[in-house]
Amino acid sequence: MQTVPLIPRIFIERKAGQIIDPVERLRYLQRSAGIGRPRLQPSISWRKRRLPALGIGLLLVCLLTPGYKASHVRPGFSLGSLAHVSAASADVFPDVWLVDKTSDFETYSNGLRIDDRFTAPNQKRLFYPVYQRGAAVVDIDADQPEWRSEPAGIVYHTTESDQARFTADENARLKRIGKAVIGVVQQNHSYHFLIDRFGQVFRIVPEGDVANHAGYSIWSDNSVIFVNLNSSFLGIAFETQTQQGDQPSANPAQVHAARILTEMLRNKYRIPQSNCVTHAQVSVNPDNMLVGYHTDWAGNFPFLEIGLNDNYAAPPPSIFAFGFDYDPVFIHATGVRLWQGLALAEDQMQTQAAARGISVSQYRAILRKKYKEILAALKAAATANEQS
Ligand SMILES: [Zn+2]
Structure with missing residues (x-):
């Protein structure tokens, strides 16, 4: 298996390249020694590895230095290595089937039980556009997308609602808050599924309907790009608040529920692992062209515990396909895993710009123009829909 550097190493090497004095550079590298080089492929040991505070501090210095830009394309980070990763992690769809269904509950062969007593139907999904991801994203025709109707992926969220202590003596309060959260997400058609503090799974918006969960958002798989994921992706929310650090902002009951719910949905709709992502990974703000407008699950989503590859390692298509940027606020909100x-x-941006013989800023401008064309086409289609 091919190994690639962890982000701190990347930035340390880049930073070292900027130090002109050779003695200073050597001291700097010695001080930074010992920071690991785990594989791009996720592993338990990587997730549990704690980076030395020094490494994180240096990384932040690099990332927060105004005008700091990478000056070279590193070996091992070619598109070839990405293909290797996706080939090595071929999807296996767990065999999960519906065991029983009443008007109130569904039960599945993997232990999943869905509570249907609080569903809030919304507008039907019908068709949504996807854009072919060829070698040249700039060649996408905004007016000629392919149309699909089945859910293509999952976006994971946090409700950011009030949190009672998770102890038996707080049981009444936990239940009261849980009920209130169901009421709010029902009213707003916020998600397709809600997982409460006890790991109970509630279907809120039926899977055949659109939920208002993702807003302006972008993701892609190996073949197509998705823009605005309310229609194309299902939304699953954990009743929790974001916590900093590498501990997941969810308890074991919630993680287990998310795992068996994800298994069922992936099997039912043949959703690839690579399309199971967090809101922070897909959220964008077209007004300032920055990623991470929403930052829920920005850094500590338990991908592996939920039976998925660590998708934080995937490059966000908002950046390489549509020229979005990120700022220090986003970096602070995310974890080390997403920096990779x-x-x-x-x-990828640099490679693509170089292949066309233009600067990164020129290339970024072309990509942004393409994104605006797609947004305009989506708005025109929505308006035409409303009038028909
Ligand atoms: Zn969210």
Whole structure:
């Protein structure tokens, strides 16, 4: 299996390249020694590895330095290595089937039980556009997308609602808050599924309907790009608040529920692992062209515990396909795992710009123009829909 550098190493090497004095550079590298080089493929040991505070501090210095830009494309970060990763992690769809269904509950063969007593139907999904992801994203025709109707992926959210202590003596309060959260997400058609503090799974918006969960958002798989994921992706929310650090902002009951719910949905709709992502990974703000407008699950989503690859390592298509940027606020909100994807996206931008013989800023401007064309086409289609 091919190994690639972890982000701190990447940035340390880049930073070292900027130090002109050779003695200073050597001291700097010695001080930074010992920071690991785990595989791009996720592993338990990587997730549990705690980076030395020094490494994180240096990384932040690099990332927060105004005008700091990578100056070269690193070996091992070619598109070839990405293909290797996706080939090595071929999808296996767990065999899960519906065991029983009443008007109130569904039960599945993997232990999943869905509570249907609080569903809030919304507008039907019908068709949504996807854009072919060829070698040249700039060649996409905004007016000629392909149309699909089945859910293509999952976006994971947090409700950011009030949190009672998770102890038996707080049981009444936990239940009261849980009920209130169901009421709010029902009213707003916020998600397709809600997982409460006890790991109970509630279907809110039926899977055949659109939920208002993702807003302006972008993701892609190996073949197509998705823009605005309310229609194309299902939304699953954990009743929790974001916590900093590498501990997941969810308890074991919630993680287990998310795992068996994800298994069922992936099997039912043949959703690839690579399309199971967090809101922070897909959210964008077209007004300032920055990623991470929403930052839920920005850094500590338990991908592996939920039976998925660590998709934080994937380069965000918002950056490499549509020229979005990120700022220090987003970096602060995310964890180290997501920085790896950001570095990959930056490198892809540079490679693509170099292949066309233009600067990164010129290339970014072309990509942004393409994104605006797609947004305009989506708005025109929505208006035409409303009038028909
Ligand atoms: Zn969200």
